[in-house]
Amino acid sequence: MKSIRLLILTVLLLISCQTLPVIKPVTLQPETKALVCPVCPSPFLKEPYRLVHIIEAQVAGETMGTLIGITLINPSTRFVSCAMMTAEGMVLLEVEASPALKLIRALPPFDSRDFAQNMIEDIRLIFLTPEGKITTKGSLADGAEICRWQTGSGGFIDVIARQPEAFEINRYAASGDWKRKIKLKHSAENLYQNIELTAKDASNYSLVMTLIESEPAESELQPGNQGLLNNEENCGR
Amino acid sequence: MKNNLIKPSRFILSTLLLFILLPRIAFADGFEQLRRNSAGIKTVQARFVQKKQMKILAKPLISEGRFFYAAPDSLRWEYLKPLRSVVLSGKGGTKRYIMSGGKMVEDKSGGVKAMGIVLGEITNWMSGKFDKNPSFHAILKEGTNTLITLIPTEQNMAGMIEKIEISLVKKTMAVKSVKIIEGKNAATIIDFSNVEINKVINNSVFQDVE
Secondary structure, three states: OHHHHHHHHHHHHHHHOOOOOOOEEOOOOHHHHHHHOOOOOOOOOOOOEEEEEEEEEEEOOEEEEEEEEEEEEEOOOOEEEEEEEOOOOOEEEEEEEOOOEEEEEEOOOOOOHHHHHHHHHHHHHHHOOOOOEEEEEEEOOOOOEEEEEEOOOOOEEEEEEEOOOEEEEEEEOOOOOEEEEEEEEOOOOOOOOEEEEEEOOOOOEEEEEEEEEEEEOOOOOOOOOOOOOOOOOOOOO | OHHHOOOOOHHHHHHHHHHHOHHHHOOOOOHHHHHHHHOOOOEEEEEEEEEEEOOOOOOOEEEEEEEEEEOOOEEEEEEEEOOOEEEEEEOOEEEEEEEEOOEEEEEOOHHHHHHHHHHHHHHHHHOOOHHHOOOEEEEEEOOOEEEEEEEEOOHHHOOOOOEEEEEEEOOOOOEEEEEEEEEOOEEEEEEEEEEEEOOOOOHHHHOOOO
16 A cells, blocks of 8 residues: 555656656758758647637546636737636626736636736737747657747747647746646647646646637737748747 | 636626526516516526627627526526536525536536525515615616616626616517626627416426436
């Protein structure tokens, strides 16, 4: 019995201490760089979009509740507007970030500015190309393609392409501890059909998001450059 | 985060249950008349389409559902899509279920307890004391349709709801629509159809989630 406890403890310890995965870098020949420059996985929005998801929140595998989430995003300006409502249509939280945070409506228990800020950051992590610099491109031990960004705060964001139809976006603190793990399992119609977000914060939780509706929002939000990473420009590091 | 998720406020439940009460209003020419008529309604059932209007939405978000009521205190308020949820209320208390992982899961948050409290207030309305609820000031207006306006009187609803407008078909006094105005840029409109009064409803409707 003791050995089983020890094993469980060791596994939990290993999981909790999971740090940045090792990347096998892509080797580029300077003279052929332009031709073989690898393209980073880019599961991010290319134009303003509105998405409506059913969001299921879980803590320790147990469902804590389900809401409807509406997200409006402009990748060129990084503007984000989002709302969460009950199945009955009551809006519990509506917030904008342009980039300053503006709480339009926040009912208890969603009336915390920190909660709204974290939610906006999660949305940006899912839908927008990371800010910062690409530090490494290559592949993981299992062959998955990966690009690693270093953010302005010193943290890291890994964007991973797993064939045939899944992406992962993982955020790490500057220390290397993981903070968010996101899995996109897309359908033929939409990249954001199924999203799973696992968070390690003061309390750990996960969100499972299932798409209900999506539509371009070009006419409502000013289009600019499309916000997508230009892989060629970022190829050299 | 754990405690921040899905705990419907008492206000939300109040609003929800106001919808359920609509059939009680449907036969009222005035509040005294409402009280007299309340004894005659044994059951009500209807379909509804809910349109959610918000600044963030270019077009309304559409939900569909149905509700059932049987005197004196059995209620079923159910959304069929896009997110299935069921509120059951009766002698056994109040329970809310929501679709999660392909099955209906009971919502055990504090919001359900709050719903029980609200239902206590609702009981007054069920006995025809609709205009006696201190939470709302009710106004009746006759026109092409009969319009009942409910204005919150309590300060704790400030910023959450401005008013509720209930439109009744004058000829039949059947509920036509409910409009909940939450603020300048947000409203919820519920259009009712297939309203049936005093048609037998199986008890299982108020007991079984599926």
